Amino acid sequence: MSQSPAHRIELRIIPVTPLQQNCSLIWDTATKHAAFVDPGGDTATLMGALKHFGLTLKHIWLTHGHLDHAGAAAELRELTGVPVVGPHKDDQFWLDQIEESSRRYGLTGGRNVTPDRYLEDGDELDLEGTKFQVIHTPGHTPGHVVIANARAKIAFVGDVLFAGSIGRTDFPRGNHEQLIASITDKLWPLGDLTFVPGHGPTSSFARERQTNPFVADRITGYAGTAKVAADEGEQRTSKRYT
Template sequence: MSDVNATASKLNFEIIPVTPFEQNCTLFWCQQTKQAAVVDPGGDIDKIIAAIDRLGLTLEKVLITHAHIDHAGATHALASHYGVEIEGPHKEDQFWIDMLEEQKQRFGGAFAYAKKFSSNRFLQQGDTVSFGNITLEVYFCPGHTPGHVIFFHRDSKLAQVGDVLFAGSIGRTDFPRGDHATLISSIRNNLFLLGDDVRFIPGHGPMSTFGQEKRTNPFVGDAAVGQR
């Protein structure tokens, strides 16, 4: 899936499903400069490299929402291949980065390449990340993991939210240091405040809008939390 809308700062994107979990690795690029960032390279590094080459892009950095293996497994490999820096997640996900080898043993051969990485810059609420002429806002949205962040491009009204929110669902909170109440707060008090017309790319499955989920999501919508 790709988007070539000519917005004020000309952000384009392509979703690249990777790993057996069909994780929505996202390639963002600046239409003017052709400089790019990859969000959550969980695996299938050849597919990601092929998309970058096909579009004639220059990868500038790797961005991580959280450090579960299906989102971060190929981070070290991709950053090393291009010689670029890694930004994200929040420092509270360091323990998940440290556990990448353990995660690899659990899931087997599909993640044989996974390796612990060192983030060049942990992110927190209020930070921004940039590539080309594009600036993304960072929002800290713990709950699925304690160090989960999301990326928002205000001009395009487009967010990449990892495993915080899905079309019709929300992220799991039964992993170590997950917390359901914290996740609901992150969605209601961070994501939904960005605007009903904001489209979002989830970590898995189809895109939606915050307004649609606020109206209909059975876990975090207005009806689910007793609001009208």
């Protein structure tokens, strides 16, 4: 990720839950103040990561209300006193059934959560002066948001978009056409950002516009230029948490 000299942001991806959800830990290297994006479970692992890197948690941000993304938010809030922010209020019905759906998946530890603040399209999140833009991207769930920083060229897209795939839309209030529109109308105009999906390897918007079987430009008819970032392969390996 590119950084301004004043604010250097580090990122580690920590897969959590048996669903291997990509929880992101981001922090300002000067102050060591940190944010979790989508802490879906494995609270002890997440607390251990904060300790390992010497970080103070300041933000808990959620992209959507599914158990593998939001399941540990309530417990982390209790342990750290940090407020839970996001997703959009239209996902509260998902946040209200984390415990029930966890049981259905045979998972333990996930807890229902009501955020301290819902997010809206156009909101801004602030990590030590590094601003993240909030984009409402319904389709996978009605209250899904993407959290992006166009300057640092990074986006946390939850289950909207994956390397080579897109999010499921067969859940209650899922909508395939809406998901495609969220991706082409709201994500592509952000430029060629590297993105962390909810599951699987990172990729870039440009790469997906060339090769994704659901949302490549040749399929959607999206008109614009797509160019794969040359250093993407290197970022892919350097951002994994070990």
